[in-house]
Amino acid sequence: MACVEQDKLGQAFEDAFEVLRQHSTGDLQYPPDLLDYKNYLAFINHCHVRGNSSCCAVLPVEEPVYNWRTVINSAADLYFEGNIHQSLQNIPENQLVQPAVLQQKGGKGRKKLRLFEYLHESLCNPEMASCIQWVDENRGIFQFISKNKEKLAQLWGKRKGNRKTMTYQKMARALRNYERTGEITKIRRKLTYQFSEAILQRLSPSYFLEKEIFYSQYVQPDQGHLSLNNWNANYNYTYANYPELGHPDC
DNA sequence: AGAAACGGGAGTTTTT
DNA sequence: CAAAAACTCCCGTTTC
Numbered sequence: 001m002a003c004v005e006q007d008k009l010g011q012a013f014e015d016a017f018e019v020l021r022q023h024s025t026g027d028l029q030y031p032p033d034l035l036d037y038k039n040y041l042a043f044i045n046h047c048h049v050r051g052n053s054s055c056c057a058v059l060p061v062e063e064p065v066y067n068w069r070t071v072i073n074s075a076a077d078l079y080f081e082g083n084i085h086q087s088l089q090n091i092p093e094n095q096l097v098q099p100a101v102l103q104q105k106g107g108k109g110r111k112k113l114r115l116f117e118y119l120h121e122s123l124c125n126p127e128m129a130s131c132i133q134w135v136d137e138n139r140g141i142f143q144f145i146s147k148n149k150e151k152l153a154q155l156w157g158k159r160k161g162n163r164k165t166m167t168y169q170k171m172a173r174a175l176r177n178y179e180r181t182g183e184i185t186k187i188r189r190k191l192t193y194q195f196s197e198a199i200l201q202r203l204s205p206s207y208f209l210e211k212e213i214f215y216s217q218y219v220q221p222d223q224g225h226l227s228l229n230n231w232n233a234n235y236n237y238t239y240a241n242y243p244e245l246g247h248p249d250c
Numbered sequence: 251a252g253a254a255a256c257g258g259g260a261g262t263t264t265t266t
Numbered sequence: 267c268a269a270a271a272a273c274t275c276c277c278g279t280t281t282c
Contacts, residue, residue, distance in 0.1 A: 111264085111265075112263085112264060112265085112272085112273095114272075114273090115272085115273075146253085146254095157274090160263095160273085160274095162273095162274070163262095163274095164274080164275075166274085167275095168254095169254095169255095169275095169276095170273090170274060170275060170276090171274095172254085172255075172256095173256090173257085173273085173274075173275080173276095174272080174273055174274075176255080176256065176257070177257095177272075177273075186255080186256095190253090190254070190255095190282085191254075
């Protein structure tokens, strides 16, 4: 079992690294900055265990957009989604809520980043405060900063790997399309929009914990895929593969 | 006047 | 492989 868990996390990490490598402009060495990795893993662990919904405020050191925090985050996503998938196989069809993120065909990589996900990520990144800020975080209301909205748009376009430069105009067009689905709505105020309740919930840091509680009632006790022990397993896996981190057991 | 907002519509890429 | 989804790009028009 432990090997399977390790394989999955390892695969998730590989996939996340690939994404980073594709978008990184500078030299990217593998393995990553181990200190960063260690810090962030501890952070995720902390967040997960506590269900801390204000983790945006306690992010560690600030870094560029394409960094190891992103990789670890993605890896954690992939790993967790994989587990949920597996667990769901034993659940009757009609009791399922389709997971928001699914494996791609071939089982590699993840579903492409959506605009609202990117926006939310930026809102959680203190470095982006010059481009986008919360107006009312609890209600999911945010606004772009006029002076730097183009910069945010450019970063979005880059992240997506678009050929031409993304502009606020074009990004706002996509935002207006969200009106139809209700994922994001426009607020009267200048450059101000609001995430829907559903999206907000889906993007919250405690989402995975909530999902775990929700799904764990369907999981047999001896399966334990979603138990908090997995996060300890993650942690152990890290040290097993990066012994230089100095895990006490290695 | 100028910035921001709007929405039609064709084109592209990714997912189903 | 076809269809749908989720943008992307362009543009004329309207509102603030």
